[in-house]
Amino acid sequence: xxxxxxxxxxxxPRRPARVVVLVxxxxxxxxxxxxxxxxxxxxxQVVAVGADRDSAGGLALGTEAGAATFVERxxxxxxxxxxxxxxxxxxxxxxxxxxxxxxxxxxxxPRFLERFEGRYINxxxxxxxxxxxxxxxxxxxxxxxxxxxATLFFVDAGVDTGAILAQVAVPVQEDxxxxxxxxxxKVAERAQLVEEVxxxxxxxxxxxxRTVRVGA
Ligand code: GRF
Numbered sequence: 001x002x003x004x005x006x007x008x009x010x011x012x013p014r015r016p017a018r019v020v021v022l023v024x025x026x027x028x029x030x031x032x033x034x035x036x037x038x039x040x041x042x043x044x045q046v047v048a049v050g051a052d053r054d055s056a057g058g059l060a061l062g063t064e065a066g067a068a069t070f071v072e073r074x075x076x077x078x079x080x081x082x083x084x085x086x087x088x089x090x091x092x093x094x095x096x097x098x099x100x101x102x103x104x105x106x107x108x109x110p111r112f113l114e115r116f117e118g119r120y121i122n123x124x125x126x127x128x129x130x131x132x133x134x135x136x137x138x139x140x141x142x143x144x145x146x147x148x149x150a151t152l153f154f155v156d157a158g159v160d161t162g163a164i165l166a167q168v169a170v171p172v173q174e175d176x177x178x179x180x181x182x183x184x185x186k187v188a189e190r191a192q193l194v195e196e197v198x199x200x201x202x203x204x205x206x207x208x209x210r211t212v213r214v215g216a
Contacts, residue, residue: 007118007207007208007209008206008207008208009117009118009119009206009207010204010205010206010207010216011097011098011118011119011204011205011206012204013043013044013097013098013200013201013204014097015043015201015202016037016040016042016043016044016045016201017043017044017045017097017098017200017201018044018045018047018094018095018096018097018098019033019037019044019045019046019047019096019097019098019099019100019197019201020046020047020048020049020050020091020094020096020098020099020100021033021046021048021049021050021058021062021099021100021101021102022049022050022051022052022091022099022100022101022102022104023049023050023051023056023057023058023059023102023103023104024051024052024053024056024058024103024104024105024106025056025057025058025103025105026057026058026103027049027056027057027058027059027061027102027103028103028186028190029102029103029123029186029189029190029193030046030049030058030061030062030102030103031058031061032190032191032193032194033046033100033102033193033194033197034046034061034062034065034067035194036194036197036198037065042198042201042202043198043201043202044098044197044198044200044201046062046065046067047067047068047094047095047096048062048067048068048069048070048091048093048094048096049061049062049063049067049068049069049070050069050070050071050072050087050090050091051069051070051071051072051104052071052072052073052074052087052104052105052106053071053073054071054073056071058102058103059071068094070090072086072087072090074106080109081109081111083109084108084109084110084111084112085111087108087112088111088112088115088116091112091115091116092115096116096119097119097201098119098120098121098197098200098201099116099119099120099121100121100122100123100193100197101120101121101122101123101155102123102193103123104122105134107159108120108155110157113155113156113157117154117155117156118154118207120154120155121152121153121154121155121165121196121197121200122152122153122155122160122162123150123151123152123189123192123193124136124150124151124152124153124160125137125150125182125185125186125189126139126140126148126149126150126151126185127147127148127149127150127151127167127169128151128153128160128161128164128167129160129161130143130145130148131143131148132159132160132161133159133160136148137178137181137182137185138178140172140181141172141176141177141178141181145172146171146172147169147170147171147172148169148170148172148181148185149167149168149169149170149185149188150167150168150170150185150186150188150189150192151164151166151167152164152165152166152167152192152193152196153165154207154212163207163209163210163211163212164210164212165196165200165212165214166192166195166196167192168188168189168191168192169188170184170185170188196214199214199215200214203215204216
């Protein structure tokens with residue numbers, strides 16, 4: 001679906017593409033990306049890892065891999081707008097072709113989007129638009145769906161509402177609990193993230209309204 005007069009963004013990344021990854025937790029998605037970038041043909045390098053908390057395990061993974069790291073805590077700023085401006089400046093320092101939110105538990109603000117919209121993607125652990133927000137797998141399980149999965153999308157100003165780049169389906173098993181389902185989704189989610197970031201890096205992309213074309 002293309003909408004008349006929808007904003008168009010075309011990005012041709014440098015080679016290798018410069019990627020900044022934002023994390024809040026353990027960073028298994030980041031670890032998978034870092035592993036993939038060891039292959040020169042992959043086409044992307046993680047130049048920096050940023051977090052909103054010191055405890056994010058992904059920071060150590062970034063350091064080990066030789067990437068720069070930074071932490072921008074919301075609580076260190078007078079308000080959300082100041083944090084948004086500081087995070088935007090931190091990410092901009094690394095001059096990214098692509099910014100990847102991988103388990104980053106904060107919504108970026110208007111300043112960030114003004115600078116990076118169209119080159120900022122997030123991975124979510126359900127099949128959007130079903131079950132957005134922080135507790136997707138739990139909500140999917142409680143609802144009783146038989147298939148869920150993971151969605152990679154370009155972030156816009158809404159909560160998990162941006163243009164969809166890729167989705168992978170994960171069947172719900174009868175004996176699943178939140179933990180087993182979450183973990184099985186993460187396996188599929190990581191593979192999808194690695195595949196799609198590589199494609200974006202190597203082929204570039206064009207975003208027209210809600211339509212994403214890789215290699216266009
Ligand atoms: C991912 O499943 C993501 O969808 C969710 O948090 C998880 C992050 O995991 N928002 P990790 O930190 O990459 O291991």
